[in-house]
Amino acid sequence: MANDYQNSLARLNQLADNPTSASFTSLDNVHPQTRTTQRRQDNRPQWQQIQWVSILIAVLSQLAIWWIYPAIYSKNLAGGQWQHNPLLMTYSIILALAIFLTFNRGFSRWLNFGVILIPMVFLYFLYQQVTMQQIILLALLPLALLLINLKWLNLQNILGLVLYSGIATLALPVVIFYQQNTFLTAPFIWSLLPLLFSYLFYMSSIFVTTGRDKRATSLAFGIILLLDVLTLPWNPWTLLAIIIIVFTWMVLINLNLKAKYRMGVFSLLQAITVLVIFLQQK
Numbered sequence: 035m036a037n038d039y040q041n042s043l044a045r046l047n048q049l050a051d052n053p054t055s056a057s058f059t060s061l062d063n064v065h066p067q068t069r070t071t072q073r074r075q076d077n078r079p080q081w082q083q084i085q086w087v088s089i090l091i092a093v094l095s096q097l098a099i100w101w102i103y104p105a106i107y108s109k110n111l112a113g114g115q116w117q118h119n120p121l122l123m124t125y126s127i128i129l130a131l132a133i134f135l136t137f138n139r140g141f142s143r144w145l146n147f148g149v150i151l152i153p154m155v156f157l158y159f160l161y162q163q164v165t166m167q168q169i170i171l172l173a174l175l176p177l178a179l180l181l182i183n184l185k186w187l188n189l190q191n192i193l194g195l196v197l198y199s200g201i202a203t204l205a206l207p208v209v210i211f212y213q214q215n216t217f218l219t220a221p222f223i224w225s226l227l228p229l230l231f232s233y234l235f236y237m238s239s240i241f242v243t244t245g246r247d248k249r250a251t252s253l254a255f256g257i258i259l260l261l262d263v264l265t266l267p268w269n270p271w272t273l274l275a276i277i278i279i280v281f282t283w284m285v286l287i288n289l290n291l292k293a294k295y296r297m298g299v300f301s302l303l304q305a306i307t308v309l310v311i312f313l314q315q316k
Contacts, residue, residue: 088298089134095305096130099229103312104211107222119213121160126206129153129175133202136179137240138297143183150179168209175205192251195241199233228311231259235279236304239287240296249288256283259307266314275310278303 101123132153136146153176161169178201181187182194189197203226212218234255242251260279266272282303291299 085138085294085298088138088295089131091298092134092138092301093127093130095301096133097126098305099308100126100130100206101210102309103226103229104207104214104222106312107225108211108214119163121163122209122213125153125156125160125172128156129206132176132179134297134301136183137237138294140293146183147180150176150183154180164209164213168212171205171209174201178202190241192238192242195234195238195251198241199230199237202233203230228259228262229308231255231262232304232308232311235259236282236300236307239291239300252283252287263307263311266311269314271310271314275307278307 132149135149139146154173157169157173160172164172178197182189182198204223207226207229208218208223211222235252235258238252238255239248242248256279260276263272263275263279266275282300286299286303
């Protein structure tokens with residue numbers, strides 16, 4: 035009797051264990067597939083992970099900021115003939131691309147140094163076509179990017195923001211203006227102040243990323259930029275610039291726009307704001 039009871043109990047335990055083992059088997063069959071799918075998604079080729087639309091928007095916006103205003107300012111000046119320099123345009127495209135890749139990927143990555151090196155090497159081809167003073171100006175921006183990416187210099191903050199904004203405001207616009215007019219004027223340099231304010235505001239969340247500091251920094255520079263816009267004649271374009279500035283601070287900065295979208299969106303909004311300001315200057 036005892037043996038029969040033990041045999042029956044063993045059979046019952048075996049039947050009870052089969053569904054459990056089957057469920058474990060099914061789970062083992064499902065989870066590896068899920069993990070494999072996730073692994074495939076994470077290991078996509080690098081070219082598939084690049085935000086091509088953001089790159090295009092950011093580069094075109096940066097080129098518009100650098101190239102359009104010198105042409106606007108120069109239209110009433112009796113300067114020299116326009117000096118066609120496709121190498122300078124090529125350099126500005128490479129530099130705009132380097133800025134996007136550096137800021138969009140995050141600071142202090144080893145790949146950033148390779149990206150920054152490209153425009154610096156390209157200066158060799160410009161050396162025969164521009165003056166030494168212009169070469170120095172053109173070299174300042176990639177040099178600033180290099181310094182900002184050196185973590186031990188601690189420039190990934192408001193100090194780095196001011197450094198980048200100041201050099202980005204002066205370097206390319208001044209060289210482009212000189213190429214067009216063969217001279218440089220102090221009023222033109224002073225007229226670049228709105229461009230400086232726009233860099234300080236729209237790039238603030240790239241350099242200052244923590245909550246309260248980010249909001250305070252962007253608010254301070256946003257107020258300065260807004261005051262500059264309020265000096266313009268009142269029209270739909272001025273109203274558009276005001277709306278963009280307020281929307282950028284209240285929504286995009288306060289609600290923490292995703293890092294992969296920041297450079298594309300902020301570059302586009304900066305270009306619109308800057309062109310609204312510059313196109314109304316007489």
